[in-house]
Amino acid sequence: MxxxxxANKAELLAIANSVASEKMIDKAxxxxxxxxxxxxAARARYGAENDIRAKLDPVSGDLRLxxxxxxxxxxxxxxxxxDLKAAQKLDKGxxxxxxxxxxxxxxxxxxxxxxxxxxxxxxxxxxxxxxRQFEEFKDRAGEIITGVIKSVEFGHVIVNLGRxxxxxxxxxxxxxxxxxxxxxxxxxxTKVERNNRGPQIFLSRAHPExxxxxxxxxxxxxxxxxxxxxxxxxxxxxxxxxxxxxxxSSIDPVGACVGMKGSRVQAVVQELQxxxxxxIPWSDDQATFIxxxxxxxxxxxxxxxxxxxxxxxxVPDDQLSLAIGRRGQNVRLASQLTGHxxxxxxxxxxSAKRQKEFAERSKSFEEELDVDETLSxxxxxxxxxxxxxxxxxxxxxxxxxEGFDQELAEELQSRAQEAIERxxxxxxxxxxxxxxxDALAEIPHLTEAMLVTxxxxxxxxxxxxxxxxxxxxxxxxxxxxxxxxxPAEGPRLRSEQVRARPExxxxxxxxxxxxxxxxxxxxxxxxxxxxxDEEPATAAADTQEAAHADSEQ
Numbered sequence: 001m002x003x004x005x006x007a008n009k010a011e012l013l014a015i016a017n018s019v020a021s022e023k024m025i026d027k028a029x030x031x032x033x034x035x036x037x038x039x040x041a042a043r044a045r046y047g048a049e050n051d052i053r054a055k056l057d058p059v060s061g062d063l064r065l066x067x068x069x070x071x072x073x074x075x076x077x078x079x080x081x082x083d084l085k086a087a088q089k090l091d092k093g094x095x096x097x098x099x100x101x102x103x104x105x106x107x108x109x110x111x112x113x114x115x116x117x118x119x120x121x122x123x124x125x126x127x128x129x130x131x132r133q134f135e136e137f138k139d140r141a142g143e144i145i146t147g148v149i150k151s152v153e154f155g156h157v158i159v160n161l162g163r164x165x166x167x168x169x170x171x172x173x174x175x176x177x178x179x180x181x182x183x184x185x186x187x188x189x190t191k192v193e194r195n196n197r198g199p200q201i202f203l204s205r206a207h208p209e210x211x212x213x214x215x216x217x218x219x220x221x222x223x224x225x226x227x228x229x230x231x232x233x234x235x236x237x238x239x240x241x242x243x244x245x246x247x248x249s250s251i252d253p254v255g256a257c258v259g260m261k262g263s264r265v266q267a268v269v270q271e272l273q274x275x276x277x278x279x280i281p282w283s284d285d286q287a288t289f290i291x292x293x294x295x296x297x298x299x300x301x302x303x304x305x306x307x308x309x310x311x312x313x314x315v316p317d318d319q320l321s322l323a324i325g326r327r328g329q330n331v332r333l334a335s336q337l338t339g340h341x342x343x344x345x346x347x348x349x350x351s352a353k354r355q356k357e358f359a360e361r362s363k364s365f366e367e368e369l370d371v372d373e374t375l376s377x378x379x380x381x382x383x384x385x386x387x388x389x390x391x392x393x394x395x396x397x398x399x400x401x402e403g404f405d406q407e408l409a410e411e412l413q414s415r416a417q418e419a420i421e422r423x424x425x426x427x428x429x430x431x432x433x434x435x436x437x438d439a440l441a442e443i444p445h446l447t448e449a450m451l452v453t454x455x456x457x458x459x460x461x462x463x464x465x466x467x468x469x470x471x472x473x474x475x476x477x478x479x480x481x482x483x484x485x486x487p488a489e490g491p492r493l494r495s496e497q498v499r500a501r502p503e504x505x506x507x508x509x510x511x512x513x514x515x516x517x518x519x520x521x522x523x524x525x526x527x528x529x530x531x532x533d534e535e536p537a538t539a540a541a542d543t544q545e546a547a548h549a550d551s552e553q
Contacts, residue, residue, distance in 0.1 A: 026128070031058050033124030038063070046104065049079035067102040071095065133164045134199040137192045144213045145203070146186050152179050159185060159203060166201035174205050174237040174273050186271065188213060205272075206236035214271055215242070218264045219257055227253045230282040233336035237273055241293060241333045245282035254279045278333075286311075286338070293334035297323035300347060311340045314350040361385055368419040369412060378403070379412075387423075391416035424448050436460045443525045445518045450509055457508045465526040468508070474519035475507035 017027060038054040042065055046052060051068045069080055071087040071094050082102075087094040094100050147159035147166060155170040157179045168187055173179070187203035188210035194200075204210055212229045221227040227246050234240040244253040257279045258265050265277055283289040287302040290311055297319045303312040315323045323344050324331050335342045345353070358380055365376035368387055382401050384390055390398070391413055399409035427448035431441075434455030439462050441451060459465055465473075507519075514522075 027058065029128040030125065031056050033128075036124060038065070042104070047079060049077075051080055052104065065104045067104055068099055069102055071098045071100060130198040134192070134194050137164060137189070137199055137201055140189050141191055142209065142213075143189050144186055144210070144217070145189055146184060149179055149181050149183050149185055151181060157185070159187065161201065164199060164201055166203045168203045168205060172202075172204035172206050174275070176237060177205070177273050186214075206234065208232035208234045208240070211240055211242070211268065211272065211275075211277070214268045215257060215264075218267045219259070221246075221251060221253075221256045226251060227256055231337050231339075233333045234275070235329055235333060237275055239276045239278070239329055239333065240272070241278045241280055241337050243280050243282040243289065243293070243337055254281055280337070286340070290334065290338050290340070290342070293337045294323050294330065294342075297330065299323070301350070311338070311342045312350070313342055313344050314347055315344060317346045317348065320344065320346055365390075369415045371412075371415075387416050387420055391420055427452050431455055434460065437462065440465060440526075443522055445514060445522055447512075450512055453509060453511075459508065462526050462529055466523065466530065468523065470516060470519040470523055471507060473507045473509055473522065474512075474514040474516065475510050 035054045035056050038056070039052055042052045042054065043050060046067070053066055053068060055064045056062075057064075069082045069087075071084055072081045073084065073096060075081045075083050082090075082100070084094065084096060087098070087100055090100055090102055145161060145166070147161040150158045150160045150165065152158070157168040157173065159166045159168060166187070166189070168179075168185075172190070179185070185205075187205050188207050189201060190204045190207060190209075191202040192199055193202075209232070211234060212232050215229060216222045219227065222229065226248050227244055229242050229244055231243040232240065233242075242257075244257055246253040246256070256264075265279065269275060269277060278295060280289075280292045280295060283292065286304060290302055290313065291299045294313065294315075297315055299313055299315055299319075301314040303314070305312065313323070322330070325333075331342055331344055358377070361380045361384075362373065362376040365371065365379050365384075365387075366373055369376070369390070378401065379390065384393075393413075395406070395409050395413065398404065398412060399406045424447075431448055431451045434452065436451050436455040437460060440446060440454065440460075441448070443465075446454075454460070454465070459468070509519075
């Protein structure tokens with residue numbers, strides 16, 4: 001390239017064509033780089049203060065060099081300005097304020113100038129090549145790509161993708177999979193980022209989407225959108241589950257994914273280093289899909305808790321270990337697949353739990369309503385769990401219970417309302433003793449019980465409450481995983497509850513089931529006094545924006 005600047009015009013075009021072809025970039029970018037290099041070299045020869053331009057004709061190879069000067073009445077900068085008289089010698093029609101061209105003779109660049117020009121061209125070409133690589137891959141996230149392993153650095157696999165390089169980080173590799181330099185490898189493009197040293201292309205072989213894309217390559221019905229993979233969960237290198245559904249009732253989605261003698265699924269299994277794959281029929285009914293997801297275990301009953309997003313699954317005693325799986329793998333994958341936290345229990349445990357809840361609720365009604373055991377148990381058996389349900393249910397519904405009449409229903413509602421009032425009074429007195437401001441009681445959605453909880457947490461003023469983020473106020477606390485000793489067949493421990501992490505912390509009012517919208521309204525109301533001196537509209541907008549920002553943290 002050092003000879004490019006001083007070469008004849010045919011050689012200049014030949015070099016431009018060669019570089020553009022080799023680097024797979026636009027020839028115009030190479031021509032522009034050459035022009036910039038010539039301009040830089042010419043400024044070094046004629047003076048850096050001059051505004052020198054160069055133009056290389058991409059067709060003929062002709063090179064023009066000129067200096068741009070401004071026509072002024074009195075010259076202050078002799079490098080960039082010229083008076084009217086001198087200007088009219090260059091251009092007879094020149095007027096004050098015009099910019100005119102002062103042609104310069106071609107420069108014969110020395111070795112240092114040529115080397116400097118070479119660096120400029122190389123840098124420009126490198127920048128263009130990196131931009132071309134980024135543009136090529138930026139919209140390909142979610143695709144499977146094949147490359148050759150270039151090296152393994154600190155456990156991360158560097159893959160040559162032909163026109164760029166990608167990296168499979170250690171946590172995105174299949175465990176115990178050996179990566180050997182020179183071997184071909186398939187991976188999913190998860191993310192492409194712009195970087196000073198070129199595009200950063202992140203690859204994965206552990207992502208559930210990688211398995212879904214492999215099935216799309218092996219199963220034509222998935223590629224044609226006749227069959228859809230609705231959900232996927234993986235324990236990379238060990239086991240996976242996918243939920244599939246067919247848009248054509250004549251096509252069995254599970255059979256199509258398995259293939260003749262298992263040929264289709266085996267092709268995916270081999271690519272995933274022997275990972276066992278359970279193919280499960282998808283169902284819009286959550287309970288049915290959960291039963292399918294826990295295969296091969298048999299499920300007796302499924303209880304959905306929509307408020308907490310938890311699922312209670314009851315299995316026969318002899319199916320417990322199968323439902324949980326080795327080290328909790330089966331129930332963990334089923335939980336990921338369905339998007340719900342799953343609790344596994346036996347028939348005996350479920351029965352004991354129901355009896356305990358029945359006894360606790362009956363005892364509560366017996367004490368709060370001052371009724372006998374038979375009446376309290378009858379209320380629980382009819383589905384009443386809280387005093388509020390008894391106090392505010394339609395009177396006809398309460399009177400319609402077998403053995404009840406209108407008079408008894410009215411008396412029960414009256415007693416329930418009185419019990420609620422007594423409880424609120426007790427909470428109010430406790431809240432006052434804790435020093436919680438009365439101003440907090442005016443905030444919507446906050447009950448006296450919640451105010452007591454806030455007071456115990458040290459939140460006693462509007463400012464204390466206003467300083468909280470929405471998540472800190474309402475996020476539900478996740479329980480630590482429960483683990484227990486396995487039955488007699490072995491000493492292995494099993495996790496009954498999955499997706500729960502001991503380090504997760506809930507909000508101060510997490511136990512009360514407040515929604516995110518309610519949490520935002522509470523925070524906004526607590527912050528309202530910060531904006532009392534501002535315009536109402538501006539204050540409301542700022543408060544809402546702050547609450548929304550906190551909720552996203």
